Amino acid sequence: MYVDRRQLREIIKELKKWSAPATVLLSLYIPPGRPVSDVLNMLRQELSITDNIKLKKTRSAVQRALKAAIERLSKIPKIPDNGLALFCGEDMDTGDFICLMFVPPEKVPVYFYRTDKHFHTEFLEEMVVESNLVGLIIIERDAATLGLLKGSRLEVLEEIEDYIPGKHHRGGQSQRRFDRIIEQMVHDFYKRVGEHAKEKFLPLLEQGKLKAILIGGPAYSKYDFVEGDYLDYRLRQLVLPRLIDVSYQGEVGLREMVMKASDLLKEQEYVDALKAVEEFKLNLAKDDGMIIYGEEDVKRALEMGAIKTLIIDEDRPDAHQWAELAKKYGAKPVFLSDDVPEGAWIKKTFGGLVGILRYRIY
Structure with missing residues (x-):
């Protein structure tokens, strides 16, 4: 059975509900290219040594999980292109049993087998992160919001603030000196936002999941930020061509920006x-x-x-x-x-x- 990310999210949620007082829950990840016969031989070998388990209830639960896994795996001639994930186990209190075998939406990265007190879903959890992410930045001279658009979800990553004084009105040299100080403070704040954006977004870009960056804000701040070279050059290449006028920070501002840029984000759920x-x-x-x-x-x-x-x-x-x-x-x-x-x-x-x-x- 092939599953998409949405189905996988539900499967993970279900698997996380299961726990056991002993190591009887079987998790098996098989990457593409691994011969089915090799995996079956491993499972049969594991089954052959279960007689050494002293507690009868534990031994019975482990054997039931292994036999179900072997039965499921015996029915397929070849591991699919994305590999296979297989989970079998018994609730030792109620006797309820689960056995799921499916092809995940991304390639299984490792060959992994374990019986434990819980199902190992960590390799699946990496797959439910959307692979068509848009980074969001709202920037003004003393505040910024970083966010992510992930399919049908909007996530606030961080809100950043600083205190930058308003204009000085004394005139003369004092005015110019004060203006230079404020300009430096704004520069430092923009630089700080750029560093935080690099920390949040660059790993997603390196994973191939970040596809674009949308930038907005009030007045000229957004243009100063983009043109001032504060973003890492790799992220700068992803900035969408139109900067968006936004009145607010935080989640409200991110929603406003996304709506105003709907023509740029046509493929976003x-x-x-x-x-x-x-x-x-x-x-x-x-x-x-x-x-x-x-x-x-x-x-x-x-x-x-x-x-x-x-x-x-x-x-x-x-x-x-x-x-x-x-x-x-x-x-x-x-x-x-x-x-x-x-x-x-x-x-x-x-x-x-x-x-x-x-x-x-x-």
Whole structure:
């Protein structure tokens, strides 16, 4: 089974729920190119020595996990191009059992096998970080916000402040000296912001995940920052061509900047979600019959081909199934995270599933 990042996030969440009083939970990562026969031989060897486990309950749980892993792996002729991840284990208190084998969205980086008191998900967790990230910088002479746009999520990385005095009005040499001091303070602050941006963004660029940097701010600060060569040259090459006028710092400012730059960020899920929510709210306020909610009504409207956009709470257990159904009937699925304004309201009021219609159906 191939899984995408959204499905993988749900799998990780499920695996993290499992724990055991003994080392009975099996985690296996197989990179591409590893012969299936080699892995099966290793698992059979592990199974052959389980009779040495003294506690009967522990021995039984480990054997059950190994046998399930062997059975699953025996059914495939070759390790897929991205490798395989396999997790099997028993809840020793309830007897519940889980066994998952899937192809992750990125190549498995290591050959790893372990039975432990928890499932080892650390190699998967690196894969759920979006690979189409946009760095965000709001800059003014004494304040800055660094953020990341990650698919349908907006994250504030850091807020930076400094005290820089206003203009001096005495005139003469005192005025010029004071202006030079202020100019140096602003220069030092911009330099500090550039260093923080390098610390936050450069590792993401080196991992191939950072694709662009969007810069905004009030008045001329943003131009002074970009033209003053304060950003690392590798990051400077990613700066989008238009600088955005922004009135606020913090999360509010980042949202404002992203919305104003929506034409530059056409492929970002967060922008799609913002626009979809705004359209839903507008139609709801107008009471024009161009929205729909309730699972049965939504499903019926999808099957009619009447839904243009389907807004889905990404935390719904059936989110992926609704997205696939939307695509099947020509609707655009838009995932809603908690970072999207009004997202929590749509989840609470409408169950996290609403549609925007192409035409009225009632």
